[in-house]
Amino acid sequence: xxxxxxxxxxxxxxxxxxxxxxxxxxxxxxxxxxxxxxxxxxxxxxxxxxxxxxxxxxxxxxxxxxxxxxxxxxxxxxxxxxxxxxxxxxxxxxxxxxxxxxxxxxxxxxxxxxxxxxxxxxxxxxxxxxxxxxxxxxxxxxxxxxxxxxxxxxxxxxxxxxxxxxxxxxxxxxxxxxxxxxxxxxxxxxxxxxxxxxxxxxxxxxxxxxxxxxxxxxxxxxxxxxxxxxxxxxxxxxxxxxxxxxxxxxxxxxxxxxxxxxxxxxxxxxxxxxxxxxxxxxxxxx
Numbered sequence: 679x680x681x682x683x684x685x686x687x688x689x690x691x692x693x694x695x696x697x698x699x700x701x702x703x704x705x706x707x708x709x710x711x712x713x714x715x716x717x718x719x720x721x722x723x724x725x726x727x728x729x730x731x732x733x734x735x736x737x738x739x740x741x742x743x744x745x746x747x748x749x750x751x752x753x754x755x756x757x758x759x760x761x762x763x764x765x766x767x768x769x770x771x772x773x774x775x776x777x778x779x780x781x782x783x784x785x786x787x788x789x790x791x792x793x794x795x796x797x798x799x800x801x802x803x804x805x806x807x808x809x810x811x812x813x814x815x816x817x818x819x820x821x822x823x824x825x826x827x828x829x830x831x832x833x834x835x836x837x838x839x840x841x842x843x844x845x846x847x848x849x850x851x852x853x854x855x856x857x858x859x860x861x862x863x864x865x866x867x868x869x870x871x872x873x874x875x876x877x878x879x880x881x882x883x884x885x886x887x888x889x890x891x892x893x894x895x896x897x898x899x900x901x902x903x904x905x906x907x908x909x910x911x912x913x914x915x916x917x918x919x920x921x922x923x924x925x926x927x928x929x930x931x932x933x934x935x936x937x938x939x940x941x942x943x944x945x946x947x948x949x950x951x952x953x954x955x956x957x958x959x960x961x962x963x964x
Contacts, residue, residue: 681789681799691943694912694950697785703926705919708788708841710734711753711801713916715781717906719948724779727751727805728857731839733902734846734920735862737853739838742805750806752777752826755787758842761800765840765849769802770831777804777832779824803839804832805850846920860901860917863894865927872927891927892936899936900955908944908952911937 687695694716699706710730717725727749728738742749754769754777769775778784781801788799813819817828838850861882864875872891874880879887880894888894895918902909902917915933922928941953 691951692911694910695915697789698912698915698930702931703929705915705925705928706799706843707846707920708785708799708801708843709912710846710916710920711781711803711841712785713910713913714753715785716910716912716948716950718780719950720908720910720952722948724751727803727838728854729905731848732857732859733905733917735859736839736846736920737848737850737859738855738857739805739848739850740852740854741835741838741850743854743856745805745807748808750808750811752779752804752806753781753784754778754802754804755784755790756800756802757788758798758800761802761840761842764802764834765837765847766834768832768834768837769828775828775830775832776820777826777828778821779826783821783825798843800843801841802837803841804836805838806836844925860898860921862921862923863888863891864923865891891922892932894922895928895932896936896940899940903941903955903958908947908954910950910952912950914953 681697683696684698684700687698694712697709714725714730717730727742731738756764784801788801811817816830817826819825820827835851838848840847840849863880865872866875874889878889880889881887882894882897886897888897898918898921899914902914906913914937918928918933919925937953940956942956943951944954945952
């Protein structure tokens with residue numbers, strides 16, 4: 679089954695990695711929506727969508743930037759063939775269109791919609807101006823208050839990102855200039871090893887450079903910790919796979935090794951195991 683659960687990782691305490699593919703370097707980019715979801719649970723409020731996009735090497739949404747407090751970010755799970763049509767034509771169904779604040783729910787529909795049709799799943803990120811919507815007239819709220827059933831079609835200009843198995847695409851009308859997408863790194867296979875396409879060492883910042891996948895991943899993880907503070911393993915996996923090309927240059931063990939050597943498990947806000955930089959933890963203990 680394409681969406682078989684990774685029971686071993688769940689048993690080891692990594693509930694956020696329940697759907698991590700079992701191949702040693704496999705990844706599915708629809709899982710980036712779940713990374714947004716765990717950050718929502720941890721912060722107990724909607725995360726900054728543009729910051730999420732930048733951490734995945736994607737352009738920021740000008741629509742989201744302009745709306746800010748009035749932005750309503752919803753997620754819709756579907757199959758990949760249908761997602762391509764949604765990006766072009768919008769969403770429409772006779773019985774209504776469902777979208778949710780909780781990416782965990784939309785990803786469940788992504789799995790449900792894809793498997794019976796032997797298609798790969800997809801998740802669509804939608805951004806609305808909440809001032810233009812009225813409950814009852816435009817939508818009804820279902821579930822625990824996090825599911826919206828729209829009574830009418832949704833235009834394609836509310837579709838900002840489309841997440842499919844092998845990529846995330848920005849499909850918005852206009853990209854914002856800030857925040858800028860995080861730098862990606864390209865690697866190639868040479869003598870059985872993954873090495874940078876550029877001549878090593880490759881400059882990452884004014885003070886840092888990298889010569890291997892692990893070194894680049896370590897620099898990105900450090901930046902993630904600076905930006906997010908305590909983070910989940912899923913958030914690390916999600917950003918790192920988005921920033922390394924090709925994604926199969928990054929093995930799961932590389933990420934786990936980095937978390938083990940540079941971080942310490944610290945708390946379960948929102949019910950998710952988080953990791954803090956070990957050096958920061960040492961300072962707190964003083």
